[in-house]
Amino acid sequence: INRWGIWLMGAAAMVWLFDTFIAMALTLPRKRRTQKPAGKSWLQRWKPAWMIRRGAGAYKLNFDLHRAVGLWTFGLLLMLAFTSFSLNLYREIFYPVMSIVSETTPGPFETRTPTALHDPVEPQVSWPALFQKARTHADNRGWDEPIGDTFYSDNFAVFGVRFYYPGEDHDSGGMKVKSLYYDGRSAALIGEEEPWEGTVADVFSQLQFPLHSGRIVGLPGRIIVSIMGIAVAMLSITGLVIWWKKRKARVTSKRRKQEAAMAATTTP
CATH class of the missing domain: 3.10.450 (Nuclear Transport Factor 2; Chain: A,)
Structure with a gap:
């Protein structure tokens, strides 16, 4: 059966799954080489990542929306990414791995x-x-x-x-x-x-679609999943804006360095 479209969506879901963990790691406070300020714990330094600054300008608002919304919805994003992967690559990866981890009843x-x-x-x-x-x-x-x-x-x-x-x-x-x-x-x-x-693995396999669709908790779950669709679109757009701004800054910095180097070589 031609499953190229399903495999493509499954591969995209796997990238999304790994990217969710990477995005979370990027929000964590970095280790400081200098001594940290007195009385400011690691959690206190992480706290600003969960907040949206007011009146800080368009770019900072875009950055805060991307980071804070991603943190607050991390659990739901992780669930949607995982179930997207499991549903699309069920026969190819999910079911074989589940069969190794726990007993399953093959259909x-x-x-x-x-x-x-x-x-x-x-x-x-x-x-x-x-x-x-x-x-x-x-x-x-x-x-x-x-x-x-x-x-x-x-x-x-x-x-x-x-x-x-x-x-x-x-x-x-x-x-x-x-x-x-x-x-x-x-x-x-x-x-x-x-x-x-069935077995624990059987029930876990059955749960993939109810979790992905939100039906596991009825109408409220479906509403939440629908809102998450909007949130994912917003995170994608704000992420592209951040990438474009940083790329533009790198290109500008590189061009200035090249111009400065050329000016230095032509100076008598």
């Missing part, structure tokens, strides 16, 4: 190798027969929810049947709903999922 999308995008697998099972089998299996598990929706992944040859009442597909904090998975050729049951069930 059909982890154990099967997909076919090429131009080579889909035609299903050999009718939908009515699949519905009947899924309903029987759900009843055997004590699942009272009706079939909410179904899908067929033609590159994995996997049917998915999800169970939930109308409008309640995200009622478990955005976690995955009860689901059964069937082979597209034989209709054999090849996997199942329940929200908040």
